[in-house]
Amino acid sequence: MAEQQDVDVVIVGAGFAGMYMLHKVRSMGLSAQVFEAGDGVGGTWYWNRYPGARCDVESMEYSYQFSEDLQQQWHWTERFAAQPEILKYANHVADRFDLRRDIRFNTRVDAAHFDEQAGCWRVRVKPVFNPAGDANVQQPQTEVMRNVVLEVNGRYLVMATGCLSSANLPHFEGLEQFEGECYHTGQWPHEPVDFTGKRVGVIGTGSSAIQSIPVIARQAQHLTVFQRTATYSVPAHNGPLDPAVEASIKAEYPDFRARNSQMAKAFGSVLPPNTASIFSVDPAQQRAALEERWAYGGITLMGAFADLYTDDAANKVAADFVREKIRAVVKDPQIAEKLCPKHQIGGKRLCVDIGYFETYNRSNVELVDVRENPIERFTTTGLICGGVEHQLDAVVCATGFDAMTGTLEKIDIVGRDGLSLRDAWYAGPRTYLGLGIVGFPNLFTVSGPGSPSVLTNMLVSIEQHVNWIAQCIDYMRQHGHRQIEATQAAQDAWVDHVNAVAAPTIYMRTNSWYLGANIPGKTRVFMPLIGFPDYVRKCEQVRAAGYEGFVFDQASQSLPARVVNG
Numbered sequence: 001m002a003e004q005q006d007v008d009v010v011i012v013g014a015g016f017a018g019m020y021m022l023h024k025v026r027s028m029g030l031s032a033q034v035f036e037a038g039d040g041v042g043g044t045w046y047w048n049r050y051p052g053a054r055c056d057v058e059s060m061e062y063s064y065q066f067s068e069d070l071q072q073q074w075h076w077t078e079r080f081a082a083q084p085e086i087l088k089y090a091n092h093v094a095d096r097f098d099l100r101r102d103i104r105f106n107t108r109v110d111a112a113h114f115d116e117q118a119g120c121w122r123v124r125v126k127p128v129f130n131p132a133g134d135a136n137v138q139q140p141q142t143e144v145m146r147n148v149v150l151e152v153n154g155r156y157l158v159m160a161t162g163c164l165s166s167a168n169l170p171h172f173e174g175l176e177q178f179e180g181e182c183y184h185t186g187q188w189p190h191e192p193v194d195f196t197g198k199r200v201g202v203i204g205t206g207s208s209a210i211q212s213i214p215v216i217a218r219q220a221q222h223l224t225v226f227q228r229t230a231t232y233s234v235p236a237h238n239g240p241l242d243p244a245v246e247a248s249i250k251a252e253y254p255d256f257r258a259r260n261s262q263m264a265k266a267f268g269s270v271l272p273p274n275t276a277s278i279f280s281v282d283p284a285q286q287r288a289a290l291e292e293r294w295a296y297g298g299i300t301l302m303g304a305f306a307d308l309y310t311d312d313a314a315n316k317v318a319a320d321f322v323r324e325k326i327r328a329v330v331k332d333p334q335i336a337e338k339l340c341p342k343h344q345i346g347g348k349r350l351c352v353d354i355g356y357f358e359t360y361n362r363s364n365v366e367l368v369d370v371r372e373n374p375i376e377r378f379t380t381t382g383l384i385c386g387g388v389e390h391q392l393d394a395v396v397c398a399t400g401f402d403a404m405t406g407t408l409e410k411i412d413i414v415g416r417d418g419l420s421l422r423d424a425w426y427a428g429p430r431t432y433l434g435l436g437i438v439g440f441p442n443l444f445t446v447s448g449p450g451s452p453s454v455l456t457n458m459l460v461s462i463e464q465h466v467n468w469i470a471q472c473i474d475y476m477r478q479h480g481h482r483q484i485e486a487t488q489a490a491q492d493a494w495v496d497h498v499n500a501v502a503a504p505t506i507y508m509r510t511n512s513w514y515l516g517a518n519i520p521g522k523t524r525v526f527m528p529l530i531g532f533p534d535y536v537r538k539c540e541q542v543r544a545a546g547y548e549g550f551v552f553d554q555a556s557q558s559l560p561a562r563v564v565n566g
Helices: 016-027 068-073 083-096 207-219 243-250 253-261 283-296 299-303 312-329 333-339 357-361 406-410 458-479 488-502 532-544
Strands: 002-012 032-035 107-115 120-127 149-159 181-184 199-203 222-227 233-235 351-353 365-369 375-378 382-385 388-391 394-397 412-414 443-445 484-486 550-552
Touching: 002 016, 002 107, 002 120, 016 032, 016 083, 016 458, 032 107, 032 149, 068 253, 107 149, 199 207, 199 382, 207 222, 207 351, 207 357, 207 394, 243 253, 253 458, 253 532, 283 299, 283 312, 299 312, 312 333, 312 357, 333 357, 333 365, 357 365, 443 458, 458 532, 484 488
Parallel strands: 002 032, 002 149, 107 412, 149 443, 181 394, 199 222, 199 394, 222 365, 233 351
Antiparallel strands: 107 120, 120 149, 375 382, 382 388, 484 550
16 A cells, blocks of 8 residues: 655655754755654654753754744753753744644655656655554554555655664563563653662663663662773763853854854864863863863863874873762772773763762662673573673663664665665765765765764754755756766765874774774774864865766766675
8 A cells, every 4th residue: 555745855854954954945945755753853852761861062052053033032941951851942943833744753764766767766654653662552453554655756865864863772682581671762762761669770881871870770779780881971060051141142142153163063162172282281280171171061071182082191181080080979999990981081972971970879779890791691580790690670771873874774775776875885884075975866964974973063063964955956956957976086085084084083093883883793984074164164165166076967977896796
């Protein structure tokens, strides 16, 4: 049973990228259809409802800037907004700009194939029933309802699928036998979860774990944290948003945004990065600079000195500083040492917390090192580590995401000459500017690999990408072009550039999800580009030069033999 629809632009995902892309193409007079697997807007903030979920970019910066009225009228209540408030903001935007009428919820994109003869993308979607796992949702009664297929033809295909949207679901022996509750932080139920009086295990100590552990510990009878790798985290010093701060920023919002856009991470102009080496000052001054940023809170710590990302000795000063802070908070010296990371600081995403390390001083919290004593298997009543069974009523898997490429590679995307995206990326993702991919005409990725994306304030990167894509489509319409595709030479040169920028940094010397190291079997490639302002300048140069590095209306260009032959 199939329906058909024709539109100018097909957009996949109704998070902040998909919503703004829809608003933008509508303003150009184009028809568009958005497909979203969830039953509401918000993207990552729709799915990640785990206890303590919160943004690590300050609220006044983590918001759209395309509408001055929206900027001025919306009021954030906290310095670092929590998930419910961010989701409320996303819903407000959807209502304010009447976006929902062109969003098809509870619908997952199965496949997208480029029809070379027709010059369009043929997109196949299927309904998703009960995406949030709500026990109260009635399931369809017939197989016909389950198998409804919608086929949509679009001249342009925009993948606004998000960088952290594909949950990394763990594979533990016996997990299916566990009779207790089991959750993943990235697929949290929409119904409230109450851990009161329960024995809870949290697997993982990344960002979602660091945010949720303090909240769960206050509810649970006993909390066991299963840690493989200790994580650097800095205090948020969160609180109600100071009305004076809000007023001062809103009084000069355009200038405030402009200053942030010149920051390497597209945020942080209130306490901008230091351009001096850590070794240009004496140890007392080093300490004072780190203390200033620690007291300010948030992830600006790594901006204390210019060489923390590139010089191992400089990085060690900052790492030792944070380890000292951990030891000062955690009362048990043995637990404190287990919580002190051994790797370089900043190579993995720096976390922001509210009372994380203090949680380990609670009598109902236990830390288990699964590097020393790996998880062997689950039982019906818990799990076994190092021969010891831990009795649990609930397990929270805070095991992260298949970042940046996971969702894209789950969709059957096929471009020219039968080339699948999975084959095109068999040795790791390759793009031009994180926007276009050789072999995939008229397909654009928002904050894709090869762009600054996850190393920046995502809202700023999203708007920059959407604006560029809209300008490109407008250029094609004005000049009578029907197709655009990245050239092989430009893509190869861009991949080399992304690698060259990352090569001298600690990112390349640290196993992280930036490299795909958290996913077994995934090719290790550093996926994001370091440096937002330089990237924007490059995008503008490409546009000003008539989209240099792209080719228009070319039926074919040679593809690598390994890819063509599969």
